[in-house]
Amino acid sequence: MTGTDIRNLILSAIALGICALLPLSGSGYWLSIGVTIAMFTVLATSWALFSGPTHYISLATAAFFGVGTYVTGLGFETLPFWSLIGIAGVIGAVLAALVGLATLRLSGVYFVIFTLGLAELVRQVITWFQNKSGQKGLYVLTDISEAGIYWMLLSLATAVFLTGWLIGRSRLGFALRIIGDDETVAVHSGINSALSKVLLFMVPGSVAAMTGAILAPRYVYIEPSLAFAPMLSFQVVIMALLGGAGRLWGPLVGVIPFTLLWESISSNFPQQTTLLLGVAFLIIVYALPRGFVGLLDDLRHRTRARMAEGVA
Amino acid sequence: MDILITGLLLGGTYALIAMGLNLQYGVARIMNLANGEMLVAGGFAAFWMYTAGQISPFLTIFLLAPLTFVLNWLIYRIMLQPLVKRAKSRGQLETDSILATFGLSFVMVGLMLSVFGGDYFNYSYLARPIVIVGDTFALNRVAAFLAAVVICGALYLWLNHSRAGLSIRAIAVAPDSARLVGINVTHLAALAFGLGGAVTAVGGALLSTYLTLDASTGVIFTLKALIIVIMGGVGDVRGTIIAALLLGIVETLVASLLDPGLTLAAAYTLFILILLFRPQGLCGKKPT
Amino acid sequence: MSNTVLSLRGVTKRFGGLVAVNAMDFDVTEHQVMGLIGPNGSGKSTTLNLISGALKVSGGEISLRGTPITALPAEQINRRGIARTFQLVRLLPSMSVLENVVAGAVFGHKRRWGQDARRHAETLLARVGLEGKGHLRVGQLTYIDTKRVELARVLASDPKLLLLDEWLAGLNPSELQIGITLIKSLRDEGRTIILVEHVMDAIRSLCDTCVVMASGTKIAQGTPQQVLSDPDVIRAYLGDDDV
Ligand SMILES: Nc1ncnc2c1ncn2[C@@H]1O[C@H](COP(=O)(O)OP(=O)(O)OP(=O)(O)O)[C@@H](O)[C@H]1O
Ligand SMILES: [Mg+2]
Numbered sequence: 001m002t003g004t005d006i007r008n009l010i011l012s013a014i015a016l017g018i019c020a021l022l023p024l025s026g027s028g029y030w031l032s033i034g035v036t037i038a039m040f041t042v043l044a045t046s047w048a049l050f051s052g053p054t055h056y057i058s059l060a061t062a063a064f065f066g067v068g069t070y071v072t073g074l075g076f077e078t079l080p081f082w083s084l085i086g087i088a089g090v091i092g093a094v095l096a097a098l099v100g101l102a103t104l105r106l107s108g109v110y111f112v113i114f115t116l117g118l119a120e121l122v123r124q125v126i127t128w129f130q131n132k133s134g135q136k137g138l139y140v141l142t143d144i145s146e147a148g149i150y151w152m153l154l155s156l157a158t159a160v161f162l163t164g165w166l167i168g169r170s171r172l173g174f175a176l177r178i179i180g181d182d183e184t185v186a187v188h189s190g191i192n193s194a195l196s197k198v199l200l201f202m203v204p205g206s207v208a209a210m211t212g213a214i215l216a217p218r219y220v221y222i223e224p225s226l227a228f229a230p231m232l233s234f235q236v237v238i239m240a241l242l243g244g245a246g247r248l249w250g251p252l253v254g255v256i257p258f259t260l261l262w263e264s265i266s267s268n269f270p271q272q273t274t275l276l277l278g279v280a281f282l283i284i285v286y287a288l289p290r291g292f293v294g295l296l297d298d299l300r301h302r303t304r305a306r307m308a309e310g311v312a
Numbered sequence: 313m314d315i316l317i318t319g320l321l322l323g324g325t326y327a328l329i330a331m332g333l334n335l336q337y338g339v340a341r342i343m344n345l346a347n348g349e350m351l352v353a354g355g356f357a358a359f360w361m362y363t364a365g366q367i368s369p370f371l372t373i374f375l376l377a378p379l380t381f382v383l384n385w386l387i388y389r390i391m392l393q394p395l396v397k398r399a400k401s402r403g404q405l406e407t408d409s410i411l412a413t414f415g416l417s418f419v420m421v422g423l424m425l426s427v428f429g430g431d432y433f434n435y436s437y438l439a440r441p442i443v444i445v446g447d448t449f450a451l452n453r454v455a456a457f458l459a460a461v462v463i464c465g466a467l468y469l470w471l472n473h474s475r476a477g478l479s480i481r482a483i484a485v486a487p488d489s490a491r492l493v494g495i496n497v498t499h500l501a502a503l504a505f506g507l508g509g510a511v512t513a514v515g516g517a518l519l520s521t522y523l524t525l526d527a528s529t530g531v532i533f534t535l536k537a538l539i540i541v542i543m544g545g546v547g548d549v550r551g552t553i554i555a556a557l558l559l560g561i562v563e564t565l566v567a568s569l570l571d572p573g574l575t576l577a578a579a580y581t582l583f584i585l586i587l588l589f590r591p592q593g594l595c596g597k598k599p600t
Numbered sequence: 601m602s603n604t605v606l607s608l609r610g611v612t613k614r615f616g617g618l619v620a621v622n623a624m625d626f627d628v629t630e631h632q633v634m635g636l637i638g639p640n641g642s643g644k645s646t647t648l649n650l651i652s653g654a655l656k657v658s659g660g661e662i663s664l665r666g667t668p669i670t671a672l673p674a675e676q677i678n679r680r681g682i683a684r685t686f687q688l689v690r691l692l693p694s695m696s697v698l699e700n701v702v703a704g705a706v707f708g709h710k711r712r713w714g715q716d717a718r719r720h721a722e723t724l725l726a727r728v729g730l731e732g733k734g735h736l737r738v739g740q741l742t743y744i745d746t747k748r749v750e751l752a753r754v755l756a757s758d759p760k761l762l763l764l765d766e767w768l769a770g771l772n773p774s775e776l777q778i779g780i781t782l783i784k785s786l787r788d789e790g791r792t793i794i795l796v797e798h799v800m801d802a803i804r805s806l807c808d809t810c811v812v813m814a815s816g817t818k819i820a821q822g823t824p825q826q827v828l829s830d831p832d833v834i835r836a837y838l839g840d841d842d843v
Contacts, residue, residue, distance in 0.1 A: 057411070112585075112590075113535065117583075124576055128577075175706075177692075181693055185692060187678070188675075188684055189683075189703055189706075189708055190707035190709070192675050195371075272422060275422025275423065286412075
């Protein structure tokens with residue numbers, strides 16, 4: 001570990017400590033926004049761990065998330081809550097591995113299409129099962145408070161950042177950067193690209209399922225169309241890309257402003273959220289291809305260049 | 313038998329929609345995820361013309377086709393061509409076009425929501441029974457199928473016999489060599505994109521005679537069209553038609569024997585099987 | 601022969617109706633530099649693609665030190681000790697020069713990681729004449745330097761066999777001399793190399809033996825002097841010029 005590593009670690013720990021104090025402020029409104037931000041931070045950061053280096057756009061977040069909520073919904077009466085989070089994580093990872101094995105050997109388009117429909121597929125199957133058994137939705141009545149959910153998400157976020165940091169320093173992380181740059185070079189340098197991608201895809205799969213498991217008590221009542229709402233997948237993609245998927249902390253930069261914007265649009269113009277989503281996508285493609293992080297990098301380069309000129 | 317014919321009737325319209333997407337993906341190399349919204353827009357137009365002016369959907373398509381052609385042509389020229397130009401690799405173009413067409417699809421849904429609201433829309437046109445080999449079918453389904461067959465046939469002939477059509481197929485098969493023999497790829501890509509969009513919108517108008525649509529159902533049709541194109545093989549007209557009919561039949565089977573709520577699950581199962589066992593498409597040759 | 605590194609037996613590749621490589625047979629022995637030459641489109645790159653696993657053969661067998669590698673995926677072949685360059689240089693654009701070389705050292709035949717891999721990469725950069733350029737972005741390099749980076753990357757896993765696809769192509773006359781000297785130094789280290797080349801000077805001064813291809817078929821084999829005076833070879837090249 002270098003000196004900057006240690007400095008960054010200390011700064012992050014302080015920031016985390018400050019975030020953890022939010023529930024003590026006593027404001028229900030801000031706590032609820034805090035939960036949403038924490039949730040999207042977890043989802044978008046783990047999404048970018050995979051999609052940042054590989055450039056594969058995964059739209060499966062809602063599927064994994066929904067599976068996680070159902071794990072809690074079905075098991076909260078019989079099993080302790082923490083074990084449900086673990087189970088959700090394992091199921092999410094296994095599901096991600098299966099999806100990855102079927103699609104990641106092929107081109108990116110297949111992957112997007114497959115993940116796009118995955119949430120709908122799982123939703124239809126669960127609805128069908130429920131119809132057969134005559135059941136409608138599930139009540140998730142627990143004594144877990146909003147603050148509890150918030151702290152759990154914050155811990156999960158910490159775990160995701162640590163995982164991302166470790167992957168970034170690992171052979172797997174390096175392999176994925178090579179694959180993202182040039183897959184042909186990667187395989188001719190001895191990298192098993194399919195395996196690396198599948199392994200890494202298990203991270204967001206598992207994390208999204210755990211997030212769903214943690215958030216289930218917040219919904220109180222869950223049914224397929226709620227748990228598998230496809231909008232979630234799109235929000236995550238936008239936030240991650242808006243911030244910049246090339247850096248570990250990039251998505252965070254997108255999550256905070258977009259969550260606030262989304263909250264205010266959906267409470268003032270509930271009909272216009274889809275339009276907002278569309279415009280956000282277009283802005284990312286045409287104006288911010290590398291996200292806010294890319295913009296910051298460019299600015300920094302430019303000022304540095306100007307300073308160099310000034311000296312010369 | 314009953315199921316088989318209903319499935320075929322549905323598959324015929326699917327074929328038309330998937331042909332539209334295949335033109336766009338095969339030639340213009342743009343995976344257009346706003347395809348389903350173009351379809352819904354076509355359906356909206358037919359609905360509106362019928363309820364407001366009592367104009368038959370089968371007439372509306374003659375107005376709809378040129379309009380949506382121009383619209384899609386413009387979309388390609390203004391939105392997508394810059395992406396093609398700036399892309400450094402196939403993968404980057406893929407990612408960019410996926411994001412841009414997603415954006416477009418959400419903008420279209422948003423606009424349709426604010427114009428028409430979130431309600432389902434349907435109208436009753438030619439909802440008379442007709443008897444085919446002993447079973448009864450709705451006349452509108454049969455009429456829509458026939459129209460789809462005529463349009464698919466015309467498209468097929470055009471692609472195989474006209475100069476522009478042949479050039480378009482040449483691009484789909486070998487874009488680099490096409491450029492070498494003096495085919496203007498950019499120009500034809502825009503043409504194919506416009507044509508593909510028009511075909512899809514017409515397909516939407518035909519579907520609206522017997523299916524209930526709403527502003528946000530587009531994505532389901534995008535998915536189905538994508539699955540058909542992949543099953544049939546990119547750039548392969550015959551494969552597309554076979555895959556579309558197959559999907560129509562499988563969906564109808566699942567809907568009538570299991571549960572109508574499982575049609576997408578059925579389509580997906582088909583898709584997974586194809587991915588696992590024939591990723592080059594039903595009729596495609598094994599990649600060398 | 602106990603010191604055969606690579607052998608091809610009846611190796612064939614078809615693209616649809618086109619037979620790009622037709623029943624190729626040859627052996628490469630240890631410490632040998634073998635030139636694979638022939639007119640444009642004769643199937644040289646395709647042969648390298650088959651050996652390195654980028655393409656699957658339509659028929660025939662390839663073995664590395666007696667073990668068949670025909671059916672292995674490319675990454676396995678690389679791990680067993682065959683490393684290649686590409687006819688059109690392929691570097692990793694988002695990485696520094698040093699990282700580009702490290703990329704070759706981490707996952708291949710001989711694996712290194714961390715400081716060890718970095719030091720190894722630095723040595724190799726110096727070896728190919730890029731000392732002190734490790735921190736540069738690959739976009740800032742001159743053409744010959746990109747070729748050097750690629751060479752350092754394939755050397756980084758200590759391969760048993762190097763496949764160089766027209767590594768000297770596109771260099772100007774003075775760069776060409778530098779390039780030939782560099783490859784000669786690899787030969788002097790005792791490396792085993794298959795060299796696909798069009799530059800006749802390079803073939804004469806570098807190759808111990810040559811295989812000549814025309815339209816996918818081997819038409820001659822022998823020392824550079826022998827094959828370059830072979831009437832069939834001259835006809836193949838002249839015929840190509842006439843077209
Ligand atoms: N992926 C492919 N699909 C179809 N045909 C191919 C493919 N790759 C190569 N070919 C064809 O195979 C033949 C041999 O090509 P190859 O690239 O091996 O030639 P080469 O000897 O390396 O030529 P050059 O000196 O120009 O590099 C050519 O006719 C080429 O068009
Ligand atoms: Mg070549």
